[in-house]
Amino acid sequence: SQQGEEDPQALSIQEGENATMNCSYKTSINNLQWYRQNSGRGLVHLILIRSNEREKHSGRLRVTLDTSKKSSSLLITASRAADTASYFCATSDKLIFGTGTRLQVFP
């Protein structure tokens, strides 16, 4: 069974727009992580948010965590064509990845 489930499954936007993707999980966690995967650089860690944090920023990335709803969101602001990739959430405790959100950013 999947621990992290991302939605939407696919998202297409224009450069400069913001992209928001969501993740839901099933059990209690210590922390949650977001990863990006593209053909050029493989699977790359983006950000880790701890269970006692509600929001975290890293450059153009903003992650929120709502443990009461067992959900997280990843916001990419001012998107670029290079952000085109699949994005996965994973709960660190069980190391289970979802099926990912495929983001396409058009120039």
Added chain:
Amino acid sequence: EAGVAQSPRYKIIEKRQSVAFWCNPISGHATLYWYQQILGQGPKLLIQFQNNGVVDDSQLPKDRFSAERLKGVDSTLKIQPAKLEDSAVYLCASSPGLAGGLRSEQFFGPGTRLTVL
């Protein structure tokens, strides 16, 4: 800092043959993971090592898959015999800390793409 190294990058075999993959994690990383990623899906954890001990192998098909991490550094994953459904990318990752901890971010290798005919 050198990343996680994997070899080979590609492998094509026939069903019922054997295959082995090798992984060299980032120096000093205690935890090593093997994942199987089937096209269109997220990575599925096969086995997790802490140093040279197995932490979690609950999703490893032990009738055909085996893995070892000698001396707590390099690791090999073997499939014997392979089936058609084993066609996937096999990813190795390492992290400085333990799963669930604050230093649990994983660094992934480029993967080995296995095709079973």
